[in-house]
Amino acid sequence: MHIQAVKPRTGTVCSRRYHCTADVVLVMLRPMTTSSFTGPIAEYYAEFRRGYPPPVIDRLMAALDLDDRSRVLDLGCGTGQLTVPLAACTRSVLGVDIEADMLRLARRAGQDAGADNITWMLGADSDLGALAPWVGEHVLDAVTIGQAPHWMDPPRLFRALRRLVRPGGGVAVITNGTPQWLQDVPWSRALRRHLEAWLGIQLTARCGTDPSSRRAYREALIAAGFDQIIDAAVTYREDLTFAQLVGSVYSAMPLDQLPQPDEREAFEQQLRDALGASTFAEHVPVTLLVGRRGT
Numbered sequence: 001m002h003i004q005a006v007k008p009r010t011g012t013v014c015s016r017r018y019h020c021t022a023d024v025v026l027v028m029l030r031p032m033t034t035s036s037f038t039g040p041i042a043e044y045y046a047e048f049r050r051g052y053p054p055p056v057i058d059r060l061m062a063a064l065d066l067d068d069r070s071r072v073l074d075l076g077c078g079t080g081q082l083t084v085p086l087a088a089c090t091r092s093v094l095g096v097d098i099e100a101d102m103l104r105l106a107r108r109a110g111q112d113a114g115a116d117n118i119t120w121m122l123g124a125d126s127d128l129g130a131l132a133p134w135v136g137e138h139v140l141d142a143v144t145i146g147q148a149p150h151w152m153d154p155p156r157l158f159r160a161l162r163r164l165v166r167p168g169g170g171v172a173v174i175t176n177g178t179p180q181w182l183q184d185v186p187w188s189r190a191l192r193r194h195l196e197a198w199l200g201i202q203l204t205a206r207c208g209t210d211p212s213s214r215r216a217y218r219e220a221l222i223a224a225g226f227d228q229i230i231d232a233a234v235t236y237r238e239d240l241t242f243a244q245l246v247g248s249v250y251s252a253m254p255l256d257q258l259p260q261p262d263e264r265e266a267f268e269q270q271l272r273d274a275l276g277a278s279t280f281a282e283h284v285p286v287t288l289l290v291g292r293r294g295t
């Protein structure tokens with residue numbers, strides 16, 4: 001299970017296949033790599049992953065100086081957790097993700113929210129250098145990257161984004177809490193023990209939420225020319241049911257480590273016994289690392 005930080009699997013995929021399986025607006029017409037957010041993992045992600053509540057969106061809008069005229073690219077948009085609420089307060093958002101299954105569900109989330117100002121694009125961070133001829137140079141007001149840069153090559157990515165973002169615009173790297181099995185509360189410790197016993201591995205990776213990853217992103221932003229750095233944090237509380245907790249854990253597993261359908265009942269019963277509670281309170285620390293370009 002990846003709950004440990006494993007790099008995206010590399011594979012050559014015919015982009016036509018994506019065109020058939022996902023209803024996306026624009027497809028990068030060349031082979032690309034894929035991540036492991038496919039099939040049931042994408043479904044669990046869409047249903048159970050944390051979203052970004054209004055105080056987080058407000059803080060992000062303020063840090064990037066965005067308003068209803070702004071155009072934003074949300075990279076690694078997943079199933080639209082950040083894309084959809086951002087679209088409600090900006091002129092338009094381009095959601096980009098490497099996984100067709102995630103984009104298909106993101107598109108559905110946008111439709112359910114009644115958003116008609118989102119464009120979805122299948123693509124990787126490494127494709128963004130090719131975007132300037134389409135959208136123009138120095139035109140975007142902001143690029144947001146929520147819970148995703150640990151899958152990417154930030155130094156190269158930020159250099160490519162410098163070409164797309166307008167003077168005064170910025171890039172925001174956002175983390176949405178600590179993995180649920182790595183928190184310092186009894187239920188989280190019990191969850192970690194259960195997962196480690198089930199998987200036979202130690203779970204330590206923090207998926208880019210740790211201070212050293214943050215430092216590396218900051219340095220890469222500065223090196224790319226986003227030299228006005230803003231650090232902000234917002235904490236919110238969430239009370240999870242058992243089903244929400246399990247769904248969120250499943251959404252973080254690579255497909256080959258997800259308990260098989262016929263194993264899930266036993267997995268969940270053992271976990272329920274280990275946790276010994278039915279609701280789980282989380283204090284979710286969101287961090288925003290924003291690099292702005294000078295005007």
Ligand SMILES: C[S@@+](CC[C@H](N)C(=O)[O-])C[C@H]1O[C@@H](n2cnc3c(N)ncnc32)[C@H](O)[C@@H]1O
Pocket residue numbers: 008035036037049050075076077078079080081082096097098099102123124125126145146147148151152176
């Ligand atoms: C943990 S999810 C984050 C989703 C959403 N932004 C959020 O905050 O919940 C990471 C997303 O990054 C995507 N991803 C992974 N590698 C990528 C890459 N190289 N380029 C673009 N997207 C990528 C995955 O497919 C996945 O949807």
